[in-house]
Amino acid sequence: MKKKLASVMMVLLMLLNTPVTGGGIAYAEEQTGDVTRSGLLGIAKHFHIFANKATLKAHTAGNVAVGDLDAQSNFGTIIKEGTLKLDISYIQNAKFIQSNSFVNSYGNRKNKAVFGENVQLTLVDNGNKVAANGNKLDHLNKDEIFQDKNGNQYINFAEEFKKLKNSSDEIATHPQTPSVEKNFDDENNRYFDVSKVKTTASGTVILTKTDEDGKLLDDVVFDLYEEGNNSPIKSGLKTKNGKITVTDLEKGNYYFKEVTTIEGYDVDSSEQKFSIKDENLGSGSTIYLDLTKEEIEKDRPIIIKGIDKNGSNIIVNVDTKNAQTINIGAEIKLQYTDGTDRSNHETEDFSDAVVLWNFKNRASNQVININRARFQGSILAVGNTVEVGQNVDGCIIADTVNITGGESHRWDFQEKNGNNGKPAELTMVNKLKEVPTKPEKPKTDTPDRNLPNTGDTQDPFLYSIILGISGLGLILLGNWKRKNERKERS
Structure with missing residues (x-):
C-alpha cells in the first residue's frame, strides 16, 4: 500500500x-x-x-x-x-x-x-x-x-x-527639415518649432554616387537646385554609404550639381536632372x-x-x-x-x-x-x-x-508608413583623374661611321662638288694636251 x-x-x-x-x-x-x-x-x-x-x-x-x-x-x-x-x-x-x-x-x-x-x-x-x-x-x-x-x-x-x-x-543622412525654427539663444527657453513645416504630399529623391567599377563613394558634396532658380534650395549635401536622400520635395523639376569630390576623381559639374511626379508623392512627410x-x-x-x-x-x-x-x-x-x-x-x-x-x-x-x-x-x-x-x-x-x-x-512610436510614394532615383558615376604621361626623352642619333666625325671641317656636299670640278678639269686638261700634240705633228 x-x-x-x-x-x-x-x-x-x-x-x-x-x-x-x-x-x-x-x-x-x-x-x-x-x-x-x-x-x-x-x-x-x-x-x-x-x-x-x-x-x-x-x-x-x-x-x-x-x-x-x-x-x-x-x-x-x-x-x-x-x-x-x-x-x-x-x-x-x-x-x-x-x-x-x-x-x-x-x-x-x-x-x-x-x-x-x-x-x-x-x-x-x-x-x-x-x-x-x-x-x-x-x-x-x-x-x-x-x-x-x-x-x-x-x-x-x-x-x-x-x-x-x-x-x-x-x-x-537626412538634414534638418527646412522651415523648422530652432532657437537656442535663451538657455532657459530652448525650442524647436515645427508648426510652419509643410506636411502636405511631398516626394523623395535618392542619389547614388559610384565610381566606374560600381564602388560607392562617400563624402562627395552636392547642391540641389529647383529648375528656374539659380540659388540652391539645399547646399552641402554629402554622400554617406554612397547615397544622398532628400525628402519633402514638392512636385516639380530639380537637379543636383556636384561641388566637390574625393581625391583622385574628377568633379562632374553637369546638371543631374530629375522630377518629382504624382507617383513620387507620399501622403505626408x-x-x-x-x-x-x-x-x-x-x-x-x-x-x-x-x-x-x-x-x-x-x-x-x-x-x-x-x-x-x-x-x-x-x-x-x-x-x-x-x-x-x-x-x-x-x-x-x-x-x-x-x-x-x-x-x-x-x-x-x-x-x-x-x-x-x-x-x-x-x-x-x-x-x-x-x-x-x-x-x-x-x-x-x-x-x-x-x-x-x-x-x-510604454509609448509605442507610431510610424507613418502608409503611402510613402515611390522615391525618384538617379545614379552618378565619377571618373578617375587621368594621370599625365611623362614626356619621352629625345633620342640621340648614332653617328654614321662613314660620315665625317664631329669636328671634321669637310662638308660632304661641298666635297662632292669639289671632286666633280676636279674631274672635269682633268678631262678638259687632257683634251687640250691632245690638241696641242696634233698641232706639233702637223
Whole structure:
C-alpha cells in the first residue's frame, strides 16, 4: 500500500512540474493578431524595451522583448484606457523574473508571453500557474504562455538589429527639415518649432554616387537646385554609404550639381536632372531635427513645439560625435498644436507618439545616461547601452537597457508608413583623374661611321662638288694636251 501511495505521489509531482510545450512560434508576423514587421523600426516598435540584454531594477510600465532578462522589478503595460487588447512580451533567456511581473488579464486585455527554449517552464499550484526557472508567474494564465521549440525563435534579435542599424544609418543622412525654427539663444527657453513645416504630399529623391567599377563613394558634396532658380534650395549635401536622400520635395523639376569630390576623381559639374511626379508623392512627410551632443547634455529643457497629434513623424538626429558617454541633461518637453503640453505618464493611447530620437555617429559600446532629467520619445540607439534613472516614455531600442530609477512608460512610436510614394532615383558615376604621361626623352642619333666625325671641317656636299670640278678639269686638261700634240705633228 505504501509503495502504491508513493508511486501516485511521484506521478502527481511529475504532472505538476511538467514543462509547458505550447507555442513554439518562430516569427511574430506569422500569428494573427500578433506583432508585425514594418517600417523603419520593424518589430521593435511594438515593445517598450527591445534589447539583447536588460536589467530592470525600477518600475517598468511596458512590455519587453529581450535576449537576456534580469527582472528584479515588475514589468508590463498597465491597463489605463482599456484600448490595448494584447500585451506581448518575449524573453529568450531569463536570469530572474519577479513573480508580480506582467499585468493580469482584465476585460478585453489578454497577455501573450513567449519564452525561449532555455527557460525552464513548469506547472505549479496544482497545475494552475506556471513558473519560469522556478519563479512563479502570478499574473499569467497557462493559456497565455508559449515557448520556442525545435530551434525556432519568436524573434531573431541578430537579424532585427541588423535591420535597425540600417534604418538608423539611413535616418542619419537626412538634414534638418527646412522651415523648422530652432532657437537656442535663451538657455532657459530652448525650442524647436515645427508648426510652419509643410506636411502636405511631398516626394523623395535618392542619389547614388559610384565610381566606374560600381564602388560607392562617400563624402562627395552636392547642391540641389529647383529648375528656374539659380540659388540652391539645399547646399552641402554629402554622400554617406554612397547615397544622398532628400525628402519633402514638392512636385516639380530639380537637379543636383556636384561641388566637390574625393581625391583622385574628377568633379562632374553637369546638371543631374530629375522630377518629382504624382507617383513620387507620399501622403505626408517626416520632420527632421538636428541636435548636438553638447546641446542635449546641457541641463536646460528642450521644447518641441507645434506637434500635430496623429500628424507627421518627428525624428531628432543627435550627433554624438563618437563620444564614449552621452550624459543627457535636457528635460524633453512636448507641446501640441491643440495647446496641450504632454507630461510623462502611463498610457495605452499611443496615437500621439510621433517623436523618435536617433543617435548617430556612435562610438563602439557607447553609453547613454538618462539620469538627470525626464525624457519623452522613442530611442533608437543600436549597439549602445542606455542607462535609465529618470522617467522615460517611449520605445527604448538598444543593445543593453538598464532601468535603475524613476519609471519607464510604454509609448509605442507610431510610424507613418502608409503611402510613402515611390522615391525618384538617379545614379552618378565619377571618373578617375587621368594621370599625365611623362614626356619621352629625345633620342640621340648614332653617328654614321662613314660620315665625317664631329669636328671634321669637310662638308660632304661641298666635297662632292669639289671632286666633280676636279674631274672635269682633268678631262678638259687632257683634251687640250691632245690638241696641242696634233698641232706639233702637223
